[in-house]
Structures are given as structure tokens and as C-alpha cells.
Amino acid sequence: MAATSELPPEFIVKIDYDRCRRCKRCVMNCSFGCMHFTDRVVPEHKLCVACQRCVTYCPEHAITVTKNELAYKENANWSPELRKNILKQAETGGILLVGMGNPRDYPILWDHLLIDACQVTNPSIDPLREPMELRTFLGRKPDRLEFVERDDGEIDLATEIEPQVRLDVPVIFGAMSYGAVSLNVHRSLVMAAARSGTLMNTGEGGLHRELYPYAGNVIVQVASGRFGVHSEYLNTSAMVEIKIGQGAKPGIGGHLPGEKVDEDISKTRMIPVGSDAISPAPHHDIYSIEDLSQLIYAIKEATDYEKPVSVKISAVHNVAAIASGIVRAGADVVTIDGFRGGTGAAPMVIRDNVGIPIELALAAVDQRLRDEGIRNNASIICAGGIRSSGDMAKAIALGADAVVIGTAALVAMGCRICQKCYTGNCAWGIATQRPELVRRLDPQVGSARLSNLLTAWSLELKEILGSLGVNSIESLRGSRERLRGVGLDSQTLELLGVKPAGVGQ
Amino acid sequence: MVMRIDCKGLYYRKQNKIIRNAAEEGETEFILDNANGQRYIGSGISKKIKITVNGVPGNDLAMFMNGPTIIVNANAQDGVANTMNAGELIVHGSAGDVIGYGMRGGKLYVQGNVGYRAGIHAKEYKKQVPIIIAGGVAGDFCGEYMAGGILVLLGLNRSEGEPIAGNYLGTGMHGGVIYIRGEVDEYTLGKEVSVLPLDSKDMKVLTKHLKEYCGHFGLDLDEIMAEPFIKLQPVSSRPYGSLYAY
Numbered sequence: 001m002a003a004t005s006e007l008p009p010e011f012i013v014k015i016d017y018d019r020c021r022r023c024k025r026c027v028m029n030c031s032f033g034c035m036h037f038t039d040r041v042v043p044e045h046k047l048c049v050a051c052q053r054c055v056t057y058c059p060e061h062a063i064t065v066t067k068n069e070l071a072y073k074e075n076a077n078w079s080p081e082l083r084k085n086i087l088k089q090a091e092t093g094g095i096l097l098v099g100m101g102n103p104r105d106y107p108i109l110w111d112h113l114l115i116d117a118c119q120v121t122n123p124s125i126d127p128l129r130e131p132m133e134l135r136t137f138l139g140r141k142p143d144r145l146e147f148v149e150r151d152d153g154e155i156d157l158a159t160e161i162e163p164q165v166r167l168d169v170p171v172i173f174g175a176m177s178y179g180a181v182s183l184n185v186h187r188s189l190v191m192a193a194a195r196s197g198t199l200m201n202t203g204e205g206g207l208h209r210e211l212y213p214y215a216g217n218v219i220v221q222v223a224s225g226r227f228g229v230h231s232e233y234l235n236t237s238a239m240v241e242i243k244i245g246q247g248a249k250p251g252i253g254g255h256l257p258g259e260k261v262d263e264d265i266s267k268t269r270m271i272p273v274g275s276d277a278i279s280p281a282p283h284h285d286i287y288s289i290e291d292l293s294q295l296i297y298a299i300k301e302a303t304d305y306e307k308p309v310s311v312k313i314s315a316v317h318n319v320a321a322i323a324s325g326i327v328r329a330g331a332d333v334v335t336i337d338g339f340r341g342g343t344g345a346a347p348m349v350i351r352d353n354v355g356i357p358i359e360l361a362l363a364a365v366d367q368r369l370r371d372e373g374i375r376n377n378a379s380i381i382c383a384g385g386i387r388s389s390g391d392m393a394k395a396i397a398l399g400a401d402a403v404v405i406g407t408a409a410l411v412a413m414g415c416r417i418c419q420k421c422y423t424g425n426c427a428w429g430i431a432t433q434r435p436e437l438v439r440r441l442d443p444q445v446g447s448a449r450l451s452n453l454l455t456a457w458s459l460e461l462k463e464i465l466g467s468l469g470v471n472s473i474e475s476l477r478g479s480r481e482r483l484r485g486v487g488l489d490s491q492t493l494e495l496l497g498v499k500p501a502g503v504g505q
Numbered sequence: 506m507v508m509r510i511d512c513k514g515l516y517y518r519k520q521n522k523i524i525r526n527a528a529e530e531g532e533t534e535f536i537l538d539n540a541n542g543q544r545y546i547g548s549g550i551s552k553k554i555k556i557t558v559n560g561v562p563g564n565d566l567a568m569f570m571n572g573p574t575i576i577v578n579a580n581a582q583d584g585v586a587n588t589m590n591a592g593e594l595i596v597h598g599s600a601g602d603v604i605g606y607g608m609r610g611g612k613l614y615v616q617g618n619v620g621y622r623a624g625i626h627a628k629e630y631k632k633q634v635p636i637i638i639a640g641g642v643a644g645d646f647c648g649e650y651m652a653g654g655i656l657v658l659l660g661l662n663r664s665e666g667e668p669i670a671g672n673y674l675g676t677g678m679h680g681g682v683i684y685i686r687g688e689v690d691e692y693t694l695g696k697e698v699s700v701l702p703l704d705s706k707d708m709k710v711l712t713k714h715l716k717e718y719c720g721h722f723g724l725d726l727d728e729i730m731a732e733p734f735i736k737l738q739p740v741s742s743r744p745y746g747s748l749y750a751y
Contacts, residue, residue: 088750089750092750093750094747094748094749095750096749096750097750097751224626225626226588226626230569230590231549231550232551234549234569257743270633271628272629272630272631272680275679276652276679276744278677278679280650284603284625284626285565285583285584285587285603285606294565297544297545298544298545298568301521301544301545301548301568302548302568302569347749423751
């Protein structure tokens with residue numbers, strides 16, 4: 001919001017001048033230009049986005065940021081947000097742009113699902129002292145295995161196995177492009193992925209040359225803009241992903257404004273410095289499932305059939321039929337991104353109103369692929385709205401092979417979800433290219449924090465498996481019998497394939 | 506040595522594997538006889554090989570290609586030079602839809618017409634400037650989202666009154682340049698482009714590439730240059746700068 005706007009400030013920055021030592025740390029830390037120093041610190045409330053940077057770094061804890069409660073007169077119909085949006089559009093005539101995932105109060109079905117545990121008849125397992133298997137392999141699995149007996153009596157596998165990617169923990173870092181996020185974010189993600197035995201996803205902005213040595217932990221994305229896509233890029237990967245849709249903005253393209261395209265981003269995206277990077281809404285070589293198949297096999301040809309190919313779609317109304325088409329088109333992995341997934345920038349009207357919850361999409365896709373007898377042909381990755389290891393366990397029980405975290409990973413690196421990613425002013429050095437801000441995220445620290453998060457979630461997932469009396473993630477996968485629903489209507493329960501709590505076997 | 510491959514009834518996967526493996530072992534020239542719709546010829550290859558295709562190659566010819574030269578002695582289909590990085594393609598015939606999609610470098614010379622969305626989202630990076638020249642006419646949405654590169658339409662052998670390009674020419678264009686030999690109706694243009702006269706620098710660039718083009722197809726450069734050209738360029742490199750409320 002410009003300081004000259006007539007909109008009332010959203011937040012009020014309170015400074016306790018008795019505690020303030022006038023060190024100006026808040027002035028230095030605020031990347032939105034909210035803090036000024038005359039003879040003392042004076043905040044320009046209108047510019048505050050509540051990113052909490054000044055609050056966190058004030059050595060005297062003299063700053064608090066509160067909501068401007070009286071900005072709008074109370075009205076149950078006309079919420080402050082609606083009025084703010086109309087005022088903003090009346091001033092600018094523009095599409096409202098937002099960052100991060102859908103913040104609205106839609107039902108979160110994870111919070112209506114509960115996990116089973118063993119009691120008496122079927123012993124639970126102590127995960128800290130007994131073997132517990134979290135390894136997951138992503139890729140097409142054969143319909144059946146055939147063996148041949150060698151002359152010396154040993155048995156050999158005769159079936160040719162399609163390429164597989166091994167995950168030590170079933171959590172992948174979500175696609176966030178270099179450009180939307182800083183290089184230090186990519187560095188943190190890739191180092192953490194390597195340390196924890198999982199993958200990061202480049203997003204659609206290419207892979208910086210410096211990260212090429214981490215090829216084994218990278219999913220390279222091919223989106224409609226084809227930025228930085230060339231044969232070497234495709235081959236510098238564990239897996240290639242065709243991005244059709246993103247949960248936060250189904251059916252919408254992307255647009256990295258020219259001012260963010262600096263020398264390094266220009267090199268990675270292979271476009272001139274300062275030019276807009278526009279990702280068209282569709283891939284113009286994909287207008288049908290047959291065309292999608294053509295691109296899948298173009299990538300397989302260019303990578304000599306050595307990499308699994310994933311197709312990522314948004315969770316939309318017809319997601320199950322689309323996923324079936326994707327698998328039949330030759331994809332080895334289907335990634336479904338729910339409507340609460342994050343974004344660096346999206347039109348608010350799309351983010352807040354388009355798509356469906358991932359829980360329902362995941363259940364529908366898994367069931368459809370099972371019904372059609374093609375579930376083994378592709379792995380399912382569940383993205384968009386995974387907030388905890390509990391969500392992860394429930395997603396796996398609903399049929400996911402692995403889950404994706406984007407927002408959770410950013411929060412681990414310092415993000416306070418102020419939702420201003422699109423401004424390029426991220427005070428935490430995440431969604432910015434301003435060198436003085438990028439420097440704020442140390443990749444060593446960022447990657448350590450990400451690894452810690454994955455370690456913690458792995459331990460928690462093992463606890464859940466142990467309490468369920470199983471010693472492998474394979475035993476939880478698609479095991480909806482181990483879930484029960486609370487506070488859900490019968491149709492939702494049916495769609496989820498889950499019984500209501502209180503019902504036994 | 507030239508490696509001849511009879512493509513009659515040969516599945517594309519096997520055919521391309523033969524080419525890739527032989528190129529890896531040092532083979533530099535290939536002749537594909539009886540090609541009939543095999544996809545992905547030259548796809549993803551980074552070696553400086555030459556492939557002559559006798560017959561009609563399939564979709565995504567030279568996709569992700571990074572160096573080879575491909576000569577097609579027939580028409581080509583859709584997706585020619587898709588996301589191509591470097592190399593040269595000479596098509597002695599017409600080409601289908603979405604040619605040069607996201608093309609970042611190299612040359613694509615088509616003797617005849619091109620379909621819808623030719624040169625869509627072509628882009629350039631430093632010394633890599635893609636060049637697409639079509640001798641005939643182009644379909645709708647030619648040069649859509651073009652972010653860089655040079656696209657030339659010559660409009661040769663047109664029937665009376667046939668436009669050189671379809672509707673929405675250069676729509677969403679925010680970089681690069683389109684040269685057209687002849688006139689286009691204002692209403693066919695995308696709102697992001699404007700028509701400009703060519704200056705001496707344009708003429709130099711155009712002559713250089715057309716000379717090479719004429720050499721491939723036995724055309725007379727002077728005759729082609731005798732007709733006036735127009736230039737289409739984006740009005741702004743930031744067409745969507747004021748679209749959003751921050």
C-alpha cells in the first residue's frame with residue numbers, strides 16, 4: 001500500500017519509547033520502509049505488513065504490531081477485507097495480487113480425520129528401538145514380476161523395472177522458482193534435500209549452475225514458459241516434472257516482473273536482464289491428453305528413458321479423470337496440488353475461489369486409479385496444504401506415496417506468512433532478489449533448519465506407524481481403514497472412503 | 506561415413522536410439538529414408554551431427570535440440586524446433602502448428618507455409634537469437650508472447666488476396682522482432698505490437714539471414730528484397746506493468 005493511499009492502515013506499530021534505546025535496528029531491518037528515525041523511531045503504519053521482522057530483532061522487545069481494529073466499522077456482511085479490496089481497486093483499477101496460499105476459512109479436512117492406534121489385540125511397535133521403514137520409491141511399478149532361474153540355481157529378476165527415485169523420507173520440497181525465491185532459498189532447499197535423502201523442485205525458473213552438483217536431489221520443472229529448459233538441464237535431475245497447474249492458481253499462468261530479473265536470474269532462466277518472464281496459462285503444445293503424452297515422451301527421449309516424469313496438476317473438479325488420463329499418457333508420477341497451496345503471486349480472486357481441497361482430490365484420484373487397475377503405473381504426490389507430520393500421515397493413508405511442503409519449508413526458514421511475496425521486499429530474505437535482503441538467509445542455517453524439520457517429522461511419522469502397529473510406510477499407504485472422520489457429512493466421508501469415528505471394522 | 510537408416514515401419518524409439526548411440530560413437534551424418542511420422546528426430550541431441558530426413562518426420566522434430574543440422578525433404582508436422590537451443594533446420598516444404606515454441610537459439614528455415622502459433626514464446630539470450638523464416642504464410646497467433654528472436658514471413662506464392670498472417674499477429678509480444686514482406690491489416694495485429702519501418706540495421710540483419718535462406722532453397726535474394734518489408738515490434742517490454750493492484 002502506498003503511503004499516499006486513502007486506505008486506513010491495516011496494522012498499528014506500537015513502540016514502547018521507555019524501552020527503546022534508539023539503536024535503529026528496526027529501521028535497518030524493515031524492508032518495507034515503514035520505520036523512520038527523526039529524534040526517535042517513528043513508524044509509518046500504512047506501510048507495515050506485519051512481517052514481524054522488527055519485532056523479532058528489537059533487542060529491547062519494545063515493538064508490538066497489532067491489527068488496526070477500528071479501521072473499519074463492524075459489519076458482518078462487509079468484512080474489512082472486502083472493503084479494503086474495493087478501495088484498492090477503486091484507486092488502481094488493477095487485479096488484486098496476493099502471495100502465499102488461500103487464507104480463507106474453508107473446511108480443513110485434515111482436522112476432521114483421526115488416526116487409529118493398536119490396543120491389546122494387535123501390539124503397537126516401539127519405533128525408537130525397532131526397525132521402522134520410511135523409504136519410498138517414486139516411479140512406475142510393473143504390473144507383475146517375472147523371474148528366471150539361472151543355471152546355478154539362483155533366481156534373477158526378468159522384469160525390466162522403470163526408473164525409480166528413492167526418498168528416505170516421504171516429504172519433498174515444493175516447486176518454488178528461482179526468481180520467486182532467492183538463490184539462498186534454493187541453496188538451503190537443495191542442501192537439506194541432499195542431507196535428508198529427499199528432493200527439491202526447481203519450479204519453472206531453471207536451475208542455477210552452482211546447484212548442478214546436487215542433480216540427484218533435484219526435480220527439474222518444465223512449465224509453459226520453458227525458462228532455462230534445455231537438454232543438459234533435463235538431465236541434471238532425479239526426476240523431470242511437467243507443470244500443468246498450481247493449486248494456488250489453477251488455470252492461470254505466471255509472470256515474473258522484469259525488475260526481479262537480475263544478472264543471475266537472467267542466466268538461469270536464459271532471458272535478458274530486466275525482461276518480463278511470462279508463463280502462458282497453457283502449454284501451447286498440449287491441448288489434449290495425447291499432446292501431454294507427446295511431451296512426456298519428448299522428455300523421456302531427451303533423457304534416454306532414465307528419469308521418471310511427473311505431471312503436476314491443480315486439484316480441480318474433474319481431477320480424478322484428468323489424473324487417469326495423465327497416467328495413461330505415460331506419466332510415472334502424478335502430483336496433485338490442492339487449493340491451499342502457496343504461490344509467490346496470484347490474482348486473489350483465483351487463489352481464494354478456484355480449486356478444491358487436496359484431501360478430496362487425493363482420495364478421488366487414488367480411488368479412481370485403483371478402480372481402473374492402474375494405480376501401480378504411477379506414484380501419487382500430494383501437495384498444497386500439508387502443515388504437519390499428522391497431515392502427512394493422513395495423506396499417506398488416503399493414498400499418497402509422498403507429500404510436498406512449500407509453505408512449511410519457508411516457515412522453517414523464517415517466513416512469517418505476511419503474504420507479501422509478490423512485492424519482492426521479503427524482510428526474511430526469502431521471496432526477494434534485493435541483495436541486502438537475500439543475505440539475511442544463510443543457506444547453512446536455512447538448510448539445517450529444514451533438515452531439522454524433516455528429522456522431526458520422520459520421528460513423528462515413525463511414532464504414528466508404531467502406534468498403528470506397522471513397521472513400514474508401505475503398510476499405511478492407502479490404508480483408509482486406519483482413518484476415521486469426525487464432524488463430516490456422509491457424502492464427504494464416502495468421497496474420502498473413510499468411516500465415521502465410533503464405527504469399528 | 507554416412508549412416509543410412511531405412512525408417513519404414515521403424516518405431517521412433519528404436520530409430521532415435523540408433524541415432525543417439527551412433528552419434529555418441531562418433532557418427533556425424535545420418536540419412537533417414539522412408540520417414541513416416543516418426544517423432545522426436547534429433548530431440549535433445551547436443552552433438553554437431555547432420556540428419557537428412559527423406560519423408561515426413563513426426564511431431565516435435567528437433568525438440569530440445571542443441572547443435573545438429575536437420576534437412577527435411579518433405580513437409581514437417583507440428584512442434585518443429587520446440588524449445589530448441591541451437592542448431593539448424595531446413596524444411597523443404599511446409600510445417601505445422603506451434604513451430605519454434607520457446608525456441609531459444611538456432612535457425613528454422615521453412616520453404617512453405619507455417620501453421621498456427623508459429624514462433625510462440627521464442628526468446629533470446631545473449632548471443633543465442635533464434636531465427637525463424639517461413640517462405641509462405643502463417644496462421645493465427647503468429648509470434649504470440651514472443652520474448653526475443655527474429656521471425657520472418659515472406660508470403661511467397663500466395664493466392665490473390667491471401668493474407669500473409671492470420672489474426673492476433675504478435676499478440677502478447679514483449680521482445681524480439683517480426684519482419685513481414687508486404688502489408689498486414691491493422692485489425693489482425695495483437696494490441697501489444699506496432700508496425701514500424703525498417704532502418705539500415707534491420708536491413709543488414711534481414712539481408713544476412715535471407716541470403717542464407719535463399720541459398721538453401723535456390724531463391725533469388727534480390728527478387729525477395731525488391732518488395733518492401735514491414736517490422737513488428739512490441740510497444741512495451743512491460744505490457745502488463747499496470748495490470749495489478751499491489
